Amino acid sequence: MSNSVIVTALGGIAATYIFFWAVLHLTQNNSEPPLVSSSIPFISPILGMIRWSMDFYPHMRERHQDLPIYTLRIPGVRLYVINSLDLIPVVQRQWRTLIFAPIQVKAAQAAMGAGKDAIDILKHDMVTEHGFINGMVKVTHPTMSKGPALNALNTKAFKIFDKALKQFEGPTTVNMFEWIGKKIMLATTDAVYGPFNPMRDAQNLEAWHKYHPALMFMMLDILPQKIFFKTAVEGREHLIRSFAKYYADGSYRQGSAYIQQFVGHCIDQKIPEDDIPKLLLGTVFNNVANTIPAAFWVIYRIFSDPVVLKDCRNEVSQAVYDNQDGTSTIDLSFILNSCPILLSTYQEVFRYHGIANLVRVVSEDYMLDNKYLIKKGGLIMMSARAQHTNSAVWGENVGEFYHKRFIKQQSTGRNLNPVAFRGFGGGATLCPGRHFAASEILLLATLLLLRCDIRPTNVTWVLPPTAKSSQAEAVEQPDYDIEIEFVPRNEASNKMWKIAFSGDRDAGLLVPK
Numbered sequence: 001m002s003n004s005v006i007v008t009a010l011g012g013i014a015a016t017y018i019f020f021w022a023v024l025h026l027t028q029n030n031s032e033p034p035l036v037s038s039s040i041p042f043i044s045p046i047l048g049m050i051r052w053s054m055d056f057y058p059h060m061r062e063r064h065q066d067l068p069i070y071t072l073r074i075p076g077v078r079l080y081v082i083n084s085l086d087l088i089p090v091v092q093r094q095w096r097t098l099i100f101a102p103i104q105v106k107a108a109q110a111a112m113g114a115g116k117d118a119i120d121i122l123k124h125d126m127v128t129e130h131g132f133i134n135g136m137v138k139v140t141h142p143t144m145s146k147g148p149a150l151n152a153l154n155t156k157a158f159k160i161f162d163k164a165l166k167q168f169e170g171p172t173t174v175n176m177f178e179w180i181g182k183k184i185m186l187a188t189t190d191a192v193y194g195p196f197n198p199m200r201d202a203q204n205l206e207a208w209h210k211y212h213p214a215l216m217f218m219m220l221d222i223l224p225q226k227i228f229f230k231t232a233v234e235g236r237e238h239l240i241r242s243f244a245k246y247y248a249d250g251s252y253r254q255g256s257a258y259i260q261q262f263v264g265h266c267i268d269q270k271i272p273e274d275d276i277p278k279l280l281l282g283t284v285f286n287n288v289a290n291t292i293p294a295a296f297w298v299i300y301r302i303f304s305d306p307v308v309l310k311d312c313r314n315e316v317s318q319a320v321y322d323n324q325d326g327t328s329t330i331d332l333s334f335i336l337n338s339c340p341i342l343l344s345t346y347q348e349v350f351r352y353h354g355i356a357n358l359v360r361v362v363s364e365d366y367m368l369d370n371k372y373l374i375k376k377g378g379l380i381m382m383s384a385r386a387q388h389t390n391s392a393v394w395g396e397n398v399g400e401f402y403h404k405r406f407i408k409q410q411s412t413g414r415n416l417n418p419v420a421f422r423g424f425g426g427g428a429t430l431c432p433g434r435h436f437a438a439s440e441i442l443l444l445a446t447l448l449l450l451r452c453d454i455r456p457t458n459v460t461w462v463l464p465p466t467a468k469s470s471q472a473e474a475v476e477q478p479d480y481d482i483e484i485e486f487v488p489r490n491e492a493s494n495k496m497w498k499i500a501f502s503g504d505r506d507a508g509l510l511v512p513k
């Protein structure tokens with residue numbers, strides 16, 4: 001290559017760099033949060049995200065500890081990243097201006113394939129209860145947070161778990177993530193969708209496994225789906241056909257109170273008939289996507305540590321009473337109220353393995369905390385992992401899984417700050433499904449504690465890595481499965497089990513803010 005070509009090429013690169021550097025700095029207002037990661041304009045943050053993956057925001061928090069909030073610029077997007085715990089409630093209070101609903105609308109359109117008319121209805125009012133999204137939370141929330149409707153969901157799930165455990169007549173080897181995934185999928189969807197649950201069908205499960213892994217990339221909505229995600233789109237279409245039949249047959253009327261309210265709200269809001277099955281498909285994601293990996297980690301953490309196992313088994317055994325007819329009853333309310341170590345272990349799972357990226361869309365220019373100009377169209381990012389890995393909040397043992405961390409009296413003299421715990425989000429969009437998820441996961445864990453021992457076939461428990469986790473989910477997923485052996489406990493064999501609810505629930509869990 002001649003010198004002149006090299007000089008021209010270098011000149012071109014330098015001119016391009018200067019051009020983008022100027023664009024970046026001229027379009028950045030001094031009142032906006034400080035701009036970081038700008039050495040290669042618009043590209044450096046992307047390189048950082050690729051390099052650090054789900055540890056990107058914790059890494060940035062360490063690097064920019066002095067900044068309560070900073071700006072990242074990537075092509076077409078201003079990302080305002082919250083570092084400081086104190087700014088989280090400030091963002092959450094502005095839920096009418098810094099909105100979550102557009103993310104849900106995007107999911108409906110790009111991931112579920114909802115049509116234009118349905119999307120217009122979803123977009124019409126994204127802040128009041130008269131709108132589709134907030135109205136949906138309002139009508140479905142009571143059916144999954146407490147009372148007879150949630151008890152009914154748990155009772156159905158119990159029957160599925162009970163039946164599965166009865167099949168262990170002797171030591172049984174399974175792949176742990178796969179086994180838990182199948183049981184949670186069946187228990188949850190049977191409880192939610194009722195006797196005509198579409199997710200009982202093996203072909204639909206296969207379609208789900210084609211569709212689910214591509215969800216995050218489909219959500220980004222950059223690449224043509226029919227070319228780049230052909231298999232996932234086929235899986236989606238298959239599932240939509242099945243949910244269309246479920247809807248057209250009126251099978252949802254025999255489903256849970258939750259799914260009846262869900263469909264009723266779609267009808268009231270005049271969602272086109274063809275789109276209701278697409279939105280129903282979205283409920284499968286809500287119902288199982290995080291519950292499955294969370295159940296995996298809860299069970300892994302309990303059974304892989306003899307101390308945790310002993311503590312938790314001792315607690316749950318007190319939730320059981322024997323009946324005169326020879327059956328044994330598990331009081332789920334006792335589990336959810338009076339088993340502090342089990343509940344602490346459960347919450348530590350979400351602190352340690354939680355990766356929720358809580359995103360808000362800025363609907364108009366806004367002065368956050370009267371200090372930082374946040375521009376319309378920008379995104380606010382509150383990373384759960386950035387908060388959950390902060391030693392200033394959680395103490396020097398932040399990097400350890402400490403199963404008693406959430407027991408108040410044993411925490412380091414300080415009460416835990418509920419804002420620092422982002423496992424289920426917080427504020428106006430705090431996860432309405434958290435009670436359902438908690439009761440189902442803890443029910444499965446309790447049944448296993450009472451009825452089985454679990455041994456890894458590999459002799460020792462080895463914590464699987466999680467680097468390949470999909471960040472569309474709020475909980476890490478193991479990169480590979482673990483083979484385990486369920487060994488029925490003698491003291492529990494031949495027992496018949498029942499479930500009961502003696503009172504309030506979740507009293508022992510930290511209430512996220």
Ligand code: HEM
Nearest residue numbers: 286287290291294356358359423424425429431433437474
């Ligand atoms: C372990 C299980 C679960 C985890 C870790 C989890 C996590 C979360 C998080 C982090 C958010 C907040 C999103 C944000 O503010 O940006 C959220 C919201 C939500 N979750 Fe969950 N979730 C779980 C289970 C469920 C279940 C079982 C359901 C449904 C039955 C559900 C339905 C929802 C809905 C509808 C929202 C949006 C609420 C709104 O728009 O106000 N989740 N979840």
